[in-house]
Amino acid sequence: MSNTAQTDTTRADIAVSLRNVCKMFYQKQPAQNPRDLFRPRRKAVAALDDVTFSVKRGEFIAYAGPNGAGKSTTIKLLGGMLAQNAGEVSVLGMSPLRDRIAIMRRLGVLFGNRTELWWDHPVSASYRWKRKVWDIPRGDFEEMESLVLDLLDIRPFYNTFARELSLGQRMRADLGMLLLHRPELILLDEPTLGLDVLAKRRMIGFLKELNARDGTTIIVTSHDMDDLEEMARRILLISHGKIAFDGDFSALRGELGLTRKAVVCFADGSRREIPYGDTKTVLRGIAELDGVSDVSFTQASLEEGLAALFERWKAESERTASEI
Amino acid sequence: MGDKVMYEISLRRFLGLYALYARMDLDFLVRDARLSLMAIAADGLSNAASVSGVFLLSQRFGGIGGMSRWDVLFMLGYVTCVTGLYQLFFSGNNTGHISRRIGRGQVDHMLVQPLPLPVQLATEGFIPFTGCQNLLFGIGIIVWALRGAGHSVGAAFAAGTAGYLFVSLAIIIGLSYLFSSLAFKRQVAFEEIASTVVDDLTGMLSNYPLSAMPPPVQWTLITVVPAGLLGWFPACALLGQAPLGLSALYPLAVAVVIWALAALAFKKGLKYYVKYGSNRYNAGGHRR
Numbered sequence: 001m002s003n004t005a006q007t008d009t010t011r012a013d014i015a016v017s018l019r020n021v022c023k024m025f026y027q028k029q030p031a032q033n034p035r036d037l038f039r040p041r042r043k044a045v046a047a048l049d050d051v052t053f054s055v056k057r058g059e060f061i062a063y064a065g066p067n068g069a070g071k072s073t074t075i076k077l078l079g080g081m082l083a084q085n086a087g088e089v090s091v092l093g094m095s096p097l098r099d100r101i102a103i104m105r106r107l108g109v110l111f112g113n114r115t116e117l118w119w120d121h122p123v124s125a126s127y128r129w130k131r132k133v134w135d136i137p138r139g140d141f142e143e144m145e146s147l148v149l150d151l152l153d154i155r156p157f158y159n160t161f162a163r164e165l166s167l168g169q170r171m172r173a174d175l176g177m178l179l180l181h182r183p184e185l186i187l188l189d190e191p192t193l194g195l196d197v198l199a200k201r202r203m204i205g206f207l208k209e210l211n212a213r214d215g216t217t218i219i220v221t222s223h224d225m226d227d228l229e230e231m232a233r234r235i236l237l238i239s240h241g242k243i244a245f246d247g248d249f250s251a252l253r254g255e256l257g258l259t260r261k262a263v264v265c266f267a268d269g270s271r272r273e274i275p276y277g278d279t280k281t282v283l284r285g286i287a288e289l290d291g292v293s294d295v296s297f298t299q300a301s302l303e304e305g306l307a308a309l310f311e312r313w314k315a316e317s318e319r320t321a322s323e324i
Numbered sequence: 325m326g327d328k329v330m331y332e333i334s335l336r337r338f339l340g341l342y343a344l345y346a347r348m349d350l351d352f353l354v355r356d357a358r359l360s361l362m363a364i365a366a367d368g369l370s371n372a373a374s375v376s377g378v379f380l381l382s383q384r385f386g387g388i389g390g391m392s393r394w395d396v397l398f399m400l401g402y403v404t405c406v407t408g409l410y411q412l413f414f415s416g417n418n419t420g421h422i423s424r425r426i427g428r429g430q431v432d433h434m435l436v437q438p439l440p441l442p443v444q445l446a447t448e449g450f451i452p453f454t455g456c457q458n459l460l461f462g463i464g465i466i467v468w469a470l471r472g473a474g475h476s477v478g479a480a481f482a483a484g485t486a487g488y489l490f491v492s493l494a495i496i497i498g499l500s501y502l503f504s505s506l507a508f509k510r511q512v513a514f515e516e517i518a519s520t521v522v523d524d525l526t527g528m529l530s531n532y533p534l535s536a537m538p539p540p541v542q543w544t545l546i547t548v549v550p551a552g553l554l555g556w557f558p559a560c561a562l563l564g565q566a567p568l569g570l571s572a573l574y575p576l577a578v579a580v581v582i583w584a585l586a587a588l589a590f591k592k593g594l595k596y597y598v599k600y601g602s603n604r605y606n607a608g609g610h611r612r
Contacts, residue, residue, distance in 0.1 A: 025601070076601065081432045083598040097598065104438040114605060116433065118348070125351060132344040133437055135337070 021087030108183035112190035148176035168199030389536025394473035401465030408459025419449030423504035427515025429602035498582035508593030
């Protein structure tokens, strides 16, 4: 399954570009003979295998895949925390490893399972710290501070110590801090991890607004497909280190064979499910039916389709491994 | 790593960062001043206890190994100042005990800041309010020893003492970073190596007046395990003559060598870190 989106863009329009990027990890294996005690055996695992894609400025990208597919590795490569084994990585036209400092002035990275807040200080102290370290002019800082405090509803716990915050409060405080220097590109690794429904809605709404209002480029990873579909317009699916799909969500539904259905209920209590592609055609068809009491339209869950797909990938990978 | 484009960090910006961490330290202190002051007092008492054993011995015997009791006291004051400077500039946020941050996979937090790593490491550990007591205590001991010995303190002597203190501090930091670089490769095994190096060198070995020891021990303790360069050697050089016929600049030469090795090892370790990554992330306060 491959539907790599071709983009005709100039270099200046590209926020992120990966070209033939490979990243290997080496996992230690249990010793099987005395020599292994001194030179432990290692199993090479390809976290990214010849990955190529680019993201235009202003795009909102969902980056999804099963556990261990290479999502966090990609985010770390883009953030300059890891070096690729081969290929080229470019962020805002620069190399994350060579131009780390210049990139970090324009980039924001957030990992859902870690915090940039100072643990033993109130959130407000972390925000002041950020202003000094990023050298943000006072006026700009105050404007952004006020904006994120209101939009993310941080004021009620702005003077609370980071270690005393709930997970949802901590994530919002982290996201707010991330935005203080007005990053042009935001990388979010599982930002909705562990959040309740309300906190999640707030986070998603804020990110969408940020993307629409300021044209901020956002790349977000998550396991929650509904969240991703609501936020992003384009989805990159990664599996075993390879990009398996690159396109929009409706194209993904088509690829997964997820059809839309009209559920027609009749006056005699019976019901009929009619799969359809074109809305006008199905509406005309329903209008011609006798005894219709109710009609509803359903969409097959993307999550279900993807679960089946991930299962298939897993089986294929295990089969390949056993053949080798 | 990642800092190939050189960024000029002005003195004003550097001082601004020191002021930032000083403010954060003050906030930490005043959050619960009673507990903080008790902790500071306990730290001071423990420091006094650590030097009092050697001092009492020298009092009892009128000196140790050719050093008068005032010389010994001066040396102890010097060692306390070295420990105090370390606490003042490098004990905050584990910038001196850097193997902890490496071993806990927390270098990522440094890589996302738009500052060169040396600037971050030089400023983040500054805790002038909760970490100044040892330095003040050490200065007090030095003044007491110099008065007792009837030494007149001129500008040259003060500058020499300051210079030696700077070199001794550089030796501790250099050794800490040199050995901490091992934590890049073996994160579990070497997470606490910096505490072993720093605490054993400053807390145990450096308090002994080596004049009483045979030359092989003296040589060992100024070369292989340079604890003698954190107290005994500088004290002897400042009070009269550098021991073992060595130049008074010998500690500086050692510091330069240790720093060169540490810089090389740390750079190599950092390359290893970004090549292989870390799966030991400790989320419970990322600068602890």
